[in-house]
Amino acid sequence: MSSYIVRRLLLIPITLFIITIIVFIFMRAVPGDAGQVKCGAAGSFDETCFEQVRKELGLDKSLFEQYTLWASDIVLRWDFGFSPISREHINSEIGPRVWNTGQVGLLSIVFTLLIGIPVGAISAIRSGRPIDYGLRFFAVLGLSVPNFWLATLIIIFPAVWWGTRVAPDWVGWEDPLTHLQIIAVPAFLLSLAGGATLARIVRSSMLEVLRSDFVRTSRAKGLREAAVVGRHVFRPSMIALFTIVGLQFSLVLGGSVIMESIFNIPGMGLWVISAVAGRDFIVIQGVVVFFAAWFLVITLLVDVMYAWVDPRIRY
Amino acid sequence: MAEGYWGKYWRRRVSRRRVLAGGAAVGAGAAALVAVGCGDDDDDDDAEPAAATQAAQATEAAAEATEAAAAAEEAEATEAAAAAEAEATEAPSAIQRGGTFRHQKSSQNTSLDPSVTVTDPTWTALTYSHLLGYSLVEEEAWGDAATGWEQPDATTLVFSLEDGLKFNPEAAGGRDMTSEDVAFSYSRFPTSLSELGSEVNQLQWGWMGVDRGASFDTPDATTLTINLAFPWASAIPSLGSSAMAIVAREAVEAGGGHLKDTPNAGGGAYMFDNIDDTGNTYKRNPNYRGHSSDRGRFTAEMPYIDRWEDAIVTDPSAREARLLAGDSDVLGGIDKIQAELFANEGNVQVIEGPANDHAIMELDGFKWAQHPLLREALSLSIDWEAYIDVVLDGEGIRGAPVGPAFSQVLPQDEIRELQQFDPARAKALWAQGGGDEVFPDGFVTVIATFGASTRHIEFIAQSIEENLGVPTRLEPADLANYVALATAPAGQKIWHYFIAGENSLSTIPDYNALTHYVPNGYGAIFGGVYTFDHPLSAAYPEEIIEVTNEIGTELQARYDLQGATVDPEERKQVLQDLQRYIFTNFCCVLPLPVPSVQYYAMGARLRNVPGVPDIANNASMGYRRAQNMWIEA
Numbered sequence: 001m002s003s004y005i006v007r008r009l010l011l012i013p014i015t016l017f018i019i020t021i022i023v024f025i026f027m028r029a030v031p032g033d034a035g036q037v038k039c040g041a042a043g044s045f046d047e048t049c050f051e052q053v054r055k056e057l058g059l060d061k062s063l064f065e066q067y068t069l070w071a072s073d074i075v076l077r078w079d080f081g082f083s084p085i086s087r088e089h090i091n092s093e094i095g096p097r098v099w100n101t102g103q104v105g106l107l108s109i110v111f112t113l114l115i116g117i118p119v120g121a122i123s124a125i126r127s128g129r130p131i132d133y134g135l136r137f138f139a140v141l142g143l144s145v146p147n148f149w150l151a152t153l154i155i156i157f158p159a160v161w162w163g164t165r166v167a168p169d170w171v172g173w174e175d176p177l178t179h180l181q182i183i184a185v186p187a188f189l190l191s192l193a194g195g196a197t198l199a200r201i202v203r204s205s206m207l208e209v210l211r212s213d214f215v216r217t218s219r220a221k222g223l224r225e226a227a228v229v230g231r232h233v234f235r236p237s238m239i240a241l242f243t244i245v246g247l248q249f250s251l252v253l254g255g256s257v258i259m260e261s262i263f264n265i266p267g268m269g270l271w272v273i274s275a276v277a278g279r280d281f282i283v284i285q286g287v288v289v290f291f292a293a294w295f296l297v298i299t300l301l302v303d304v305m306y307a308w309v310d311p312r313i314r315y
Numbered sequence: 316m317a318e319g320y321w322g323k324y325w326r327r328r329v330s331r332r333r334v335l336a337g338g339a340a341v342g343a344g345a346a347a348l349v350a351v352g353c354g355d356d357d358d359d360d361d362a363e364p365a366a367a368t369q370a371a372q373a374t375e376a377a378a379e380a381t382e383a384a385a386a387a388e389e390a391e392a393t394e395a396a397a398a399a400e401a402e403a404t405e406a407p408s409a410i411q412r413g414g415t416f417r418h419q420k421s422s423q424n425t426s427l428d429p430s431v432t433v434t435d436p437t438w439t440a441l442t443y444s445h446l447l448g449y450s451l452v453e454e455e456a457w458g459d460a461a462t463g464w465e466q467p468d469a470t471t472l473v474f475s476l477e478d479g480l481k482f483n484p485e486a487a488g489g490r491d492m493t494s495e496d497v498a499f500s501y502s503r504f505p506t507s508l509s510e511l512g513s514e515v516n517q518l519q520w521g522w523m524g525v526d527r528g529a530s531f532d533t534p535d536a537t538t539l540t541i542n543l544a545f546p547w548a549s550a551i552p553s554l555g556s557s558a559m560a561i562v563a564r565e566a567v568e569a570g571g572g573h574l575k576d577t578p579n580a581g582g583g584a585y586m587f588d589n590i591d592d593t594g595n596t597y598k599r600n601p602n603y604r605g606h607s608s609d610r611g612r613f614t615a616e617m618p619y620i621d622r623w624e625d626a627i628v629t630d631p632s633a634r635e636a637r638l639l640a641g642d643s644d645v646l647g648g649i650d651k652i653q654a655e656l657f658a659n660e661g662n663v664q665v666i667e668g669p670a671n672d673h674a675i676m677e678l679d680g681f682k683w684a685q686h687p688l689l690r691e692a693l694s695l696s697i698d699w700e701a702y703i704d705v706v707l708d709g710e711g712i713r714g715a716p717v718g719p720a721f722s723q724v725l726p727q728d729e730i731r732e733l734q735q736f737d738p739a740r741a742k743a744l745w746a747q748g749g750g751d752e753v754f755p756d757g758f759v760t761v762i763a764t765f766g767a768s769t770r771h772i773e774f775i776a777q778s779i780e781e782n783l784g785v786p787t788r789l790e791p792a793d794l795a796n797y798v799a800l801a802t803a804p805a806g807q808k809i810w811h812y813f814i815a816g817e818n819s820l821s822t823i824p825d826y827n828a829l830t831h832y833v834p835n836g837y838g839a840i841f842g843g844v845y846t847f848d849h850p851l852s853a854a855y856p857e858e859i860i861e862v863t864n865e866i867g868t869e870l871q872a873r874y875d876l877q878g879a880t881v882d883p884e885e886r887k888q889v890l891q892d893l894q895r896y897i898f899t900n901f902c903c904v905l906p907l908p909v910p911s912v913q914y915y916a917m918g919a920r921l922r923n924v925p926g927v928p929d930i931a932n933n934a935s936m937g938y939r940r941a942q943n944m945w946i947e948a
Binding site: 152155159160165168170261262264266270274276277 | 422423592593626628630632633637639640641661793
């Protein structure tokens, strides 16, 4: 196990290195840069400002030099660079924004568990009965309906019908109740697909366990059904939960781009959208590398947890 | 080492079994909760129909009651609105001072310099004084920094300035603002174009001829004389543009020759309080003294509103929800369907009036100038009346190079005669002009990914393909490269035609769509129609300019003639002849049909909102500069 973790840890920087190169090259391939945005993008006649911004960003250097400077700053000084658009250091921005995105993400995972486990369990226990079909229908619905579409409906309809908004403007924890109201809606929407997936996996896992020999033996011993399910079926079925929760951590980051834009949450997602519009390469690169690192670490943790909770798994 | 209450838990080894048991317990608990909620689902079969019937009856009754209440409410609301309006109109004492105007927009602006930016330029207008403001609705100019003006001859304008004008405390230490500051501010434009990449159209300032012999006299601090290089019939309305802001020389110098990053460089009624990626806030300028008298929408006393906010809200649905919920005072231009939907919303007022939009189909002059038959074929292939039905929901009129609000515009019947839809003739001309050889790969156009609607572009592309047999590839562009694609240097444009529209600067007939046809307007930078006389012609090889020089010179000459024709009747004739010339030569812009009515969604609590088309116009007294607008608490 230890050697597996070491191997995986060693793979992270290599993977990140490849990601940085891909991100760097792709960003340079997109038409327009921060110099054009900042200086008005009016043809080729804004040389002074254009050159100044490009120099400030190091865009006047060769691609190799630009990459080396950027990557070495991150590796040696943990410095993600300076945004010419917001005039802020990425490092000082990244903390609060990760926290804002993280709050929504954590809450969405809580919702995922609260939706997925009970729905999956009931569906398995009452397999083949109307309630099973009903819950499975809603699980498929949760997977099929895009959350950004639901988000738009949730934004618009209360305003049209009752003249109010379900998610007010961002206030932070100075006003805890309003803050929870703000993050609860996007978190719930983000959790729907994960909750539906989890419900389906919990259901199939439990059905598999319910048909096991040891469950039949438990019943034969005369144990009550509640004890059989609660003690012998539930626990081994929960292994899948770790995979889903781990994946949900990663999906939250992707989903945050749209949800934060719709609900105006000043997190990583909204940041990256603004950065793309402003061709703020430094921010985009920093955020993508951060997302990638996050994903790699979470995947490793999930794999380790997986082996830990299931003795049958050996690396 | 002392450990707290939680320490023992941190140190305790957690077993795999315990974790699973915990997970199972949480899951079971949650399942029980859901089961309780779902339980007892097979005992109420008999009760259900009765309940359903009762519910249906209750719903019907409720619906009736709601309708009655709604009708009563509507009647009351209408009466109340009428009463409030009458009160506001008749009794100035009803004006309420204070409050915050809550604006919202999709993205932060790229420059703070009023001589550079055209991306929502009205946002900086709050922080600057201007010589005057102009209302297209009232067809009248009102003095802002100027108390009055006279025009002794065709090329001389003399302005008297208010006494005691000051910059805000952060601009030049809050010193007095003088006529020299006005002269300095207007003199910046040529440099802003050549060195700062200004997006401000040259027609907004080029008429003064600062770079062609015009001069400014400042005999004293409150007198300014502008000696134009040539007569300009629209001089006074042109000075109303928000780009004509009065800036402090010291602020420009401190900014390295520009104000792109300098927030407070003027002496307007407000100054920036904060600017960041969530938006901007504005507070009152403590040095601002108001005006010596009420002049149109300028007030003698302080403007009524205390503060302004610009919230950056990227999602359009979120912006709409904010307005509907009463959390914002502006949504912006809306279409007819939205206007109908918003009509009964308590937090919204829909401002409606005759539109003065223009929309154009810009052809890349470099590609089209030498192919008159193909230009005509292209125009004949577009079903203009169907465009009005499909794109404008039937609420539109035929567009012309002069905006529909101006008396100089050609009559609709004549436009229909000049701009026809005739697919058979279009195909014949296309074949005669060798269209398939000239454009073997079809056309490319740009489609904005940030626009509210792309119906108009898709309609045109489809119409051309159906009636001319030439496909169009739609090249998507976001805000960052949209302008860059539009203004790419001559010979490097990827598009064959570019569909654009704006109603941002439509107070003068010389501007509006007309500016896109002439080399010294958008015609060169956008349309690629350069002439050898054009200030930027030196940037291009002779063989490129040769392609468009002939027709560009003719267009520019006709345009200059109308600008120099001060007599209104004579000017109307010149302008109408110019429009006919453009329609019959199809170069290099095809005017598109435009809406006949414009709708604007604003917060219901606002009073004295400027009418359409002034409302959001950067050249006129839109809501950003209407000091007599107020908020009802």
